[in-house]
Amino acid sequence: MNFNTNKKNDIHNNIAENADCCNGSHHKNGKIVKAKFDLETVEEMGENHFMSSFNTPLRKDAFDLSDEEKMETISKHFRKIMETLGLDLTDDSLNGTPHRVAKMYVKEIFSGLDPKNKPVARSFENKYAYNEMLVERNITFHSTCEHHFVPIWGKAHVAYIPNGNVIGLSKLNRLVQYFAKRPQVQERLNVQITKELKKVLGTEDVAVILDANHMCVHSRGVKDIQSSTVTAQYSGKFQNPDVKAELFKHIS
Numbered sequence: 001m002n003f004n005t006n007k008k009n010d011i012h013n014n015i016a017e018n019a020d021c022c023n024g025s026h027h028k029n030g031k032i033v034k035a036k037f038d039l040e041t042v043e044e045m046g047e048n049h050f051m052s053s054f055n056t057p058l059r060k061d062a063f064d065l066s067d068e069e070k071m072e073t074i075s076k077h078f079r080k081i082m083e084t085l086g087l088d089l090t091d092d093s094l095n096g097t098p099h100r101v102a103k104m105y106v107k108e109i110f111s112g113l114d115p116k117n118k119p120v121a122r123s124f125e126n127k128y129a130y131n132e133m134l135v136e137r138n139i140t141f142h143s144t145c146e147h148h149f150v151p152i153w154g155k156a157h158v159a160y161i162p163n164g165n166v167i168g169l170s171k172l173n174r175l176v177q178y179f180a181k182r183p184q185v186q187e188r189l190n191v192q193i194t195k196e197l198k199k200v201l202g203t204e205d206v207a208v209i210l211d212a213n214h215m216c217v218h219s220r221g222v223k224d225i226q227s228s229t230v231t232a233q234y235s236g237k238f239q240n241p242d243v244k245a246e247l248f249k250h251i252s
Contacts, residue, residue, distance in 0.1 A: 074106070078101050112182040137158075147216060152214050158193070205235065207247055217229075
């Protein structure tokens with residue numbers, strides 16, 4: 001992704017300057033003037049998989065509504081989208097789709113947005129004094145591209161070197177899946193998993209590698225069905241070339 005920092009900053013500033021355009025206006029020299037959202041900038045952000053933050057962008061009132069209230073609101077809006085597309089929602093096959101989509105969003109594919117769904121991942125004493133690399137490879141995950149709201153799916157390889165504590169193997173899978181179940185950018189997903197594991201395990205010696213397919217690349221835009229995207233985060237001892245080489249041997 002050869003998208004330089006200056007270009008990212010230019011795009012971020014352009015978006016910020018046009019933030020009020022959803023209401024059809026913005027402020028300029030103390031006056032309210034009509035404005036048009038820069039669609040070219042929006043398209044460029046999506047095509048270059050631009051990421052504005054390593055934290056998932058959430059509103060302050062993100063958790064004010066209950067799951068049921070969120071599903072009711074999403075269902076109404078999705079019904080409107082389907083009607084705008086010209087679909088006949090009196091058809092038996094389509095009538096329940098808005099509710100099904102709303103439930104899928106809140107209870108399944110975006111359930112990782114809500115901290116109440118975060119898995120409890122307590123570490124426990126490493127009584128066996130195991131001090132070598134532990135690798136959980138080929139963890140399946142499904143996520144959603146935050147730029148086009150289409151699927152991302154792939155495999156995660158997670159490794160750490162114990163520092164007095166270890167974690168249950170299934171918790172590694174659950175943490176990967178928790179952070180994947182939200183609108184994501186792959187680089188952010190990689191960082192979020194790594195940071196959480198370092199926090200839970202109390203060690204810097206953590207590595208996370210993601211190999212993922214993006215439907216925003218496969219089914220639209222360039223429409224390349226052969227490519228996949230690999231990102232990696234190496235911390236502590238995993239920055240050592242010999243340790244990194246050992247990890248590669250385990251996951252190859």
